[in-house]
Amino acid sequence: METMLSAIKPTGRLHLGNYIGAISQFIKYQDEYDLYIFIANLHAITVPISAKELRQNTKDLIALYLASGLDPEKVTLFLQSDVDAHAKLGWVMTCTSYVGELQRMTQYKDKTAKGETGITAGLFTYPPLMAADILLYDAKYVPVGKDQTQHVELTRDLAERFNNRYSETFVIPQPLTSTVGTKVYSLSDPTKKMSKSVTDPKGTIDLLDDPNVARKKIMSAVTDSIGIIQYDPENQPGLANLLTIQSVLTKEPIESIVARYEGKGYGELKKEIAQTVFDFLTDLQAKYKEIITSGKLEEVLKQGADKANYIANKKIRKVYKKVGFTL
Numbered sequence: 001m002e003t004m005l006s007a008i009k010p011t012g013r014l015h016l017g018n019y020i021g022a023i024s025q026f027i028k029y030q031d032e033y034d035l036y037i038f039i040a041n042l043h044a045i046t047v048p049i050s051a052k053e054l055r056q057n058t059k060d061l062i063a064l065y066l067a068s069g070l071d072p073e074k075v076t077l078f079l080q081s082d083v084d085a086h087a088k089l090g091w092v093m094t095c096t097s098y099v100g101e102l103q104r105m106t107q108y109k110d111k112t113a114k115g116e117t118g119i120t121a122g123l124f125t126y127p128p129l130m131a132a133d134i135l136l137y138d139a140k141y142v143p144v145g146k147d148q149t150q151h152v153e154l155t156r157d158l159a160e161r162f163n164n165r166y167s168e169t170f171v172i173p174q175p176l177t178s179t180v181g182t183k184v185y186s187l188s189d190p191t192k193k194m195s196k197s198v199t200d201p202k203g204t205i206d207l208l209d210d211p212n213v214a215r216k217k218i219m220s221a222v223t224d225s226i227g228i229i230q231y232d233p234e235n236q237p238g239l240a241n242l243l244t245i246q247s248v249l250t251k252e253p254i255e256s257i258v259a260r261y262e263g264k265g266y267g268e269l270k271k272e273i274a275q276t277v278f279d280f281l282t283d284l285q286a287k288y289k290e291i292i293t294s295g296k297l298e299e300v301l302k303q304g305a306d307k308a309n310y311i312a313n314k315k316i317r318k319v320y321k322k323v324g325f326t327l
């Protein structure tokens, strides 16, 4: 079985973009790949977050992974901070990166361009840590949304650089984005991506939102004045976004939804999508509640960390030998 790896940062509440761009892909692949999925909590402190919030987000995230259908018997599920090798290889990768290439990373560039103050050094060096996350496990594929592919490209460069400098050590990974839903947009401004930022509550559907509130958000989603139901992301980005959401959640191809709505209005389509989202959240949250109160989370994380540590420690020992740390 080929190895696949991905992660989510517990920085805020998970939203539909995370589900569609990332989690739904993980579920699809868990039978076919040796899959490692973790909670990127080392990445979460690159922006200010209280210990209480981080703890709550972490519990929610693992419970939502399980509620979505990730099976701990098939997938290695763990907490990044439970595997020390991430921080160790992260440092080696930081020293393999050039300042110039990190300055080109979009997230950092956007924040500095906006003149934000208080940007941490960790936010600047987080891409090499992400490279370490991937390279420790010889992951061949990394399923992510579009906003993360740049980091996987950097990972490829760093892996090649290290391999050339020392000798063959790392597998060169490939980003995997799905054909539908690789970028879910804000419902209130479909030119922006749906994100964990708290400034756009109407545009974002949190996975733990009250399903009735989520229904309203879909009904008031921004569309256009063209009035024809077709898939045209360029001219009708709001509509294309809604069609994407419906398609991923129901597995019905976009063309088939469009065909069913020939000659009909946006209102009717929105009603169907609002119902889909309502049902999806109701079902997910029922499972989430059961899992979060089951007391099983620690056990799942312990089992995952044991396996992850075994694999990651083998890799870090190799790296330490190659760079000359081991005498």
Ligand code: TYM
Residues within 6 Å of the ligand: 005, 006, 007, 008, 009, 010, 017, 018, 019, 020, 021, 022, 040, 043, 129, 130, 133, 134, 142, 143, 144, 145, 146, 147, 148, 181, 182, 183, 184, 185, 193, 194, 195
């Ligand atoms: P994070 O936590 O920002 O996002 C988690 C996943 O959700 C996807 N995503 C989206 N997909 C579609 N539409 C959206 N609006 C949307 N918003 C987010 C992201 O692309 C991502 O796949 N650095 C990573 C976490 C990470 C990681 C890794 C990922 C750390 N180490 C190693 C893969 C491999 C991050 O901040 O993702």
